Amino acid sequence: MKICAVFVISLAVVGLAEKVKFNDYKVFTVIPENEDQLKALKDLELDAVASFDFWASAKSVGQKADIMVAPGQMEEFHDFLQENNLQTSLKVEDVQKLIDNERPLITPRNMEWSDYHPLETIYSFLDDVIAQYPGVVSNVQIGSSTEGRPMRGVLISYNQGNPGVFIEANTHAREWITSATATYIINEFLTSQDPEVRRIAESYDWYIFPVVNPDGFVFSHTNNRLWRKTRSRQGLICQGVDPNRNWAHEWQPGPPGASDDICSLTYAGPEAFSEPEVRSVGNFVFENREKIQVFLSFHSYGQVLLYPWSYIAQDTPDTANHIVIGNAMADAIRTLEGTEYEVKSSYDLSSDDICSLTYAGPEAFSEPEVRSVGNFVFENREKIQVFLSFHSYGQVLLYPWSYIAQDTPDTANHIVIGNAMADAIRTLEGTEYEVKSSYDLYEHSGTAIDYTYGTAGVKISWTFEFRDQGTYGFVLPARFIIPNAIEALRSLPALLDESTRLGYITQLKSLTN
Structure with missing residues (x-):
């Protein structure tokens, strides 16, 4: 096991006693120009x-990395x-000022x-x-x-x-835009008179x-605005597992695909499903897999729509359809304000280092x-036919x-669906979303959409990486909540209509709620 740096230890100890400040922390953008620099x-x-x-x-030469220092x-x-002969540009001068200006x-x-x-x-x-x-509306509590x-x-x-x-x-604690978007969608489903919203x-x-x-x-609200992981005890000085590296697929x-260092931001945990939070969601989706036909996971940032797999550069039987669906979503988003979302594999976006932010945990479902x-x-x-996971950032x-x-096996269809979502978002304000395999974003294992697609059989499993593309990163000002939420809402009819057209969603009148 690696020994974590004194810097990490001090943050962990201070974080328990008082609110962490990020005065004079800076964020730099670095773009590797060759394979040696990438490594x-x-x-x-x-x-x-x-x-x-x-x-x-x-993940690849020419792709940017944003690094907080x-x-x-x-x-x-x-x-x-x-x-390493790397060039850099300053993206954020002072992270604490960004945090101070985040809220009204x-x-x-x-x-x-x-x-x-x-x-x-909430x-x-x-x-x-x-x-x-x-x-x-009924309450659903799936665990503690x-x-x-x-x-x-x-x-x-x-x-x-x-x-379903x-x-x-809010899988990742610091991605506040995701829970704000989820609650906005709840409110719209209950109060909106828009015919498209009412229909879905x-x-x-x-x-x-x-x-x-x-x-x-x-x-993240009380102590450390940029906290990412769960809060389970890992060793003497470190806490938390990356919940999106802890799924049992x-x-x-x-x-x-992850880190084995308990202090890492991508620590995968001691075993799959070690985290009760991850295990509870996984068990619920699996037990309701005949009802749940779509699984959506909301994240930030980057403005990207991600389909499986995350852990390997390999298509599923549905990849072509995922691309179709993703492009439909991206198109729907673009029509609003021109926001661009990419559609890609989740792999193209993890760590065994227990000190890493992406530590996957000691085993699947450890958290x-x-x-x-x-x-x-x-x-x-x-029952669940769609699984959506909301994250930030990146579009x-x-x-x-x-x-x-x-x-x-569904990759081609995933691309179709993703493009439909991206098109729907673009029509609002021109926001661009990419559609890609989760692996295409970067290689990471033990993810939610790989489990729901590969184990629970929810063929329409998507990760949303919300606004923006790095100007504010995880500290997206509150004035962007409603524009982001409207774009996400606009993408849903495109997602569901394309998925139905491609035969993924069926009515379940024989099942009860």
Whole structure:
């Protein structure tokens, strides 16, 4: 086991006692121009002793990496650049100023979408809509977190026997835009008079979980705005597992798909589904796999729509269809404000280093947060036909796989669906989303969409990497909540219509809710 740097130790200890400040922390963009430079960047990212926080990773030559550098790391960082003949540009001058300007001066008491809200406000909002819409909205609790917080979501069901769509958000604690978007979608499904919104709200059963990593999310509000992982104890000084490296499909305890260092941001955990949060979601989806036909995972950043796989550069049987669906989503987003989303494999976006931010954990499903989601999806696999995972940032729509550069049997269709989503988003404000395999973003194992697609059999499994493309990164100002949420909402009819046209979504009138 590696010994974590003093820098990491001090952050871990201070984080328990007081709020971490990021004064004079800077974010640099580095673009490798050859394979040697690319390897040097990858080695630096996995080096938990160096402990640089990669906001965005470079998987290939010419692809940018965004790296946060602490004041005490500046000399080491410049030495690294010089040794590897790397050029850099300054993206963020002072991370703390970015955080200070993220939220409005006056914070609203109740749920609205001009600000980011803590967990208690989000759960109060869920209680309110359950009380206001009896018979349509019901509470769903799928487990508890490591620290005992309930893992809560809602089921919105207007008609018995509808196919199910599962949405998870705030898997990574610092990606606040994802839970804000999820709660906005809940509100729109209940209050909007827009015919397209009403059509999809009433034609599907929506399982929406705004915060599937409640412990990490609370910690990001109270102690460390840039906290990423769960809060399970790992060794003497480090805490947390990367919940999106802890799922029980092609879980890897170390490189290249994750880290085995317990202090790493990509630590995969001691075993698959070690985290109760992950295990709970996984079990629920699996148990309802005949109902849940779509799984969507919301993340940030990058503006990318990702499909499986994440762990290998290999198509699934559905890759061609995933690309079609992803492009439909990207087109839908683009029509709003011109926002561009990519569509790519999740692989093209992990670490065995326990000090790494992407440590996958000691085994699959080691984290309760991951295990809870996984179990829920698996147990409901006959009902859940769509799984969506919301992340930030990057503006990307991702389909399986994440762990291997290989198509699934559905890859071609995933691309069609992804492009439909991207087109829908683009029509709003011109925002561009890419559509790609999750592996194409970077290689990472033990991911949500690889599990829901490969184990639970939810063929429409997508990761959304929300706004932006790096100007603000994880600290997206609250004024972007509504534009981002509208783009995500606009992509959903494109996703569902293309998926139905391609034969992935079927009505389940014989099933009860």
